[in-house]
Amino acid sequence: MAVFKPENVEDFYEIGEVLGSGHFGQVRQVRERASGTLWAGKFLKIRKNAYSRLGLERSSVEREVEILQTVQHACIVTLKDVFESRAEVVLILELVSGGELFDFIAAKENLLETEAIEFMKQILDGLKFMHSKNVAHFDLKPENIMLSDKMSPHPNIKLIDFGLAHFLLPGEEYRSTSGTPQYIAPEVINNEPLTTAADMWSIGVITFILLSGLSPFQGDTDEETLKNIIGMIYEFDAQHFSMTSSMAKDFIQKLLVKNADERMTAEECLLHPWIKPL
Numbered sequence: 001m002a003v004f005k006p007e008n009v010e011d012f013y014e015i016g017e018v019l020g021s022g023h024f025g026q027v028r029q030v031r032e033r034a035s036g037t038l039w040a041g042k043f044l045k046i047r048k049n050a051y052s053r054l055g056l057e058r059s060s061v062e063r064e065v066e067i068l069q070t071v072q073h074a075c076i077v078t079l080k081d082v083f084e085s086r087a088e089v090v091l092i093l094e095l096v097s098g099g100e101l102f103d104f105i106a107a108k109e110n111l112l113e114t115e116a117i118e119f120m121k122q123i124l125d126g127l128k129f130m131h132s133k134n135v136a137h138f139d140l141k142p143e144n145i146m147l148s149d150k151m152s153p154h155p156n157i158k159l160i161d162f163g164l165a166h167f168l169l170p171g172e173e174y175r176s177t178s179g180t181p182q183y184i185a186p187e188v189i190n191n192e193p194l195t196t197a198a199d200m201w202s203i204g205v206i207t208f209i210l211l212s213g214l215s216p217f218q219g220d221t222d223e224e225t226l227k228n229i230i231g232m233i234y235e236f237d238a239q240h241f242s243m244t245s246s247m248a249k250d251f252i253q254k255l256l257v258k259n260a261d262e263r264m265t266a267e268e269c270l271l272h273p274w275i276k277p278l
């Protein structure tokens, strides 16, 4: 069982503003007292006993910590420290101050292909490394793709939130129906064994959104969205894709493939002519 620091996190960090919150708890900006450096503190409520329904299983937090310690890469947020009190674990994470790629797109409507390619290359580099360690993220979406400094002409991408990530060990089947409907692969909906290919489907959806501002499968309800995914019901709307290159559409079409085994891997994506022109 992993042992986290039993000291009180507030002895070492001054707790600041809330940056976000979710089913897990809260993310807050924290300032390291010794250095003044700013970090992101992810405050996770832990179940007190097996019967409690509130909070996370400690084992799932241990998994997230182990994964973050395994996938150390320039495009993946780094974990600096872990504190534990009676019913809470606090992850001290790299602060990614440029905010979400989602907001960056919203501010621009959609991106130029050259900008989208620059972001996609970094995302794919991070994914190629992650997948090479047999780790799948399983919750890739624009909200979990952050920018280091949105004012920079070439913002660096940081993948965050490994709360649903998993080690995929050879010979072991992993199924999960968690994730965000718009971005999940057909095999997630069908509760079939999952592989790193599920992340590549999400990359296809994210690329579609980066280039058009539209979400390919989104319906009026989650149920309709899931039906659209299973039915592979999407189209390159003429109005929003009139200026999009055929290479970009080919890239997306090679990711939005129902059969997970036939989907491009992160490595193959980096060699695709849209990303790596001949």
Ligand SMILES: Cc1ccc2c(c1)c1c3c(c(C)cc1n2CCCN)C(=O)NC3=O
Binding pocket: 019, 020, 021, 027, 040, 042, 077, 093, 094, 095, 096, 097, 098, 099, 100, 143, 144, 160, 161
């Ligand atoms: C400046 C800013 C604003 C919101 C942030 C973050 C940083 C942030 C961060 C992290 C997580 C898990 C969530 C975060 N959120 C919550 C929203 C993430 N989609 C993180 O690990 N580092 C962050 O900077």
